[in-house]
Amino acid sequence: MKKFLMLTLVLMMGLLLCGCTDSREAADVENEDFIVVGFSQVGAESDWRVANTLSMQQALSEKNGYKLIIDDAQNKQERQITAIRNFIQQEVDYIVLAPTTETGWDTVLAEAKAAGIPVILVDRMIKVKDEELFTCWVGSDFYLEGKKAVEWMEEYFGDREIRILHLQGNYGTTAQLGRTKGLDDGLANNPGWTLVHRQSGEFVQGKGQELVEECIAGGIQFDVVYSENDNMAYGAIDALKAAGLTPGEDVFVVSFDASHNALQLTLAGEISFDVECNPLHGPRVEDIIQRLEKGSTPPKYTYVDETAFDSETITQEMIDQREY
Numbered sequence: 001m002k003k004f005l006m007l008t009l010v011l012m013m014g015l016l017l018c019g020c021t022d023s024r025e026a027a028d029v030e031n032e033d034f035i036v037v038g039f040s041q042v043g044a045e046s047d048w049r050v051a052n053t054l055s056m057q058q059a060l061s062e063k064n065g066y067k068l069i070i071d072d073a074q075n076k077q078e079r080q081i082t083a084i085r086n087f088i089q090q091e092v093d094y095i096v097l098a099p100t101t102e103t104g105w106d107t108v109l110a111e112a113k114a115a116g117i118p119v120i121l122v123d124r125m126i127k128v129k130d131e132e133l134f135t136c137w138v139g140s141d142f143y144l145e146g147k148k149a150v151e152w153m154e155e156y157f158g159d160r161e162i163r164i165l166h167l168q169g170n171y172g173t174t175a176q177l178g179r180t181k182g183l184d185d186g187l188a189n190n191p192g193w194t195l196v197h198r199q200s201g202e203f204v205q206g207k208g209q210e211l212v213e214e215c216i217a218g219g220i221q222f223d224v225v226y227s228e229n230d231n232m233a234y235g236a237i238d239a240l241k242a243a244g245l246t247p248g249e250d251v252f253v254v255s256f257d258a259s260h261n262a263l264q265l266t267l268a269g270e271i272s273f274d275v276e277c278n279p280l281h282g283p284r285v286e287d288i289i290q291r292l293e294k295g296s297t298p299p300k301y302t303y304v305d306e307t308a309f310d311s312e313t314i315t316q317e318m319i320d321q322r323e324y
């Protein structure tokens, strides 16, 4: 009897242990069912960036079959390089990179390639010696955005002489380079346009405000603020108002992103023209991953269709239809 009891006990222990192993294996299998994505994000410098992160979280959710690991680089390329190395160590299935700047990616992306991890670029572009270091890119045509702003200025101001204060984004980013080139072309083609000052406000509201305050305090006169994103435009508007100037009457603000708050300011006439830069890349990245999972090759470059908003024609209904 004692022997029987012992045997039963041993058998029960064995069954219990088997059960444990089985459920652990089940958990592993469940994890393996997820597609693991490491996303190296620039930071949270602007409304655009926040909307971009949210879009990625919504599209690459557990409900949709993904485990998304986000690393916020706080606008530092070194942090992005470290994040990518961590993703390689974690053996993620895909790396999504929203690059801070265009250059300096060759080594780390070669490491990702050697580990067999596809790299999908979103938003800004990069310059690498070997384009095979990344699988594909999806984002905006930043030069076209700049051209749209310049075309509006040409039409709105006609032959009038204008003095332009230029708030630039972070130097060396595709968004800054494209929008700056758009304005440079405009300056070259319009002899009545003068660039009175140009400086980086790093896409941040507080810095945009500081720059405009400094210009006003320094006696620099200007008719147009060409702000390379909405957050710097918010700062510029605050600085103008604090100095007793009326945006849309004394000074005309041209901006980029067309985020929700900025479109409300466009409707109010405080931003005169806002060029869309669409941050909703989550579903686009998801579509790319699904194509790769099925063994098909996504296009190397995908430019997003974008529009622009004029304070004279924008309506509340148009704003309400927007997703961000």
Ligand code: AHR
Binding pocket: 045, 046, 047, 048, 049, 123, 124, 175, 203, 228, 229, 230, 231, 256, 257, 277
């Ligand atoms: O690269 C896109 C730009 O980066 C957006 O215009 C800006 O708001 C963001 O920080």
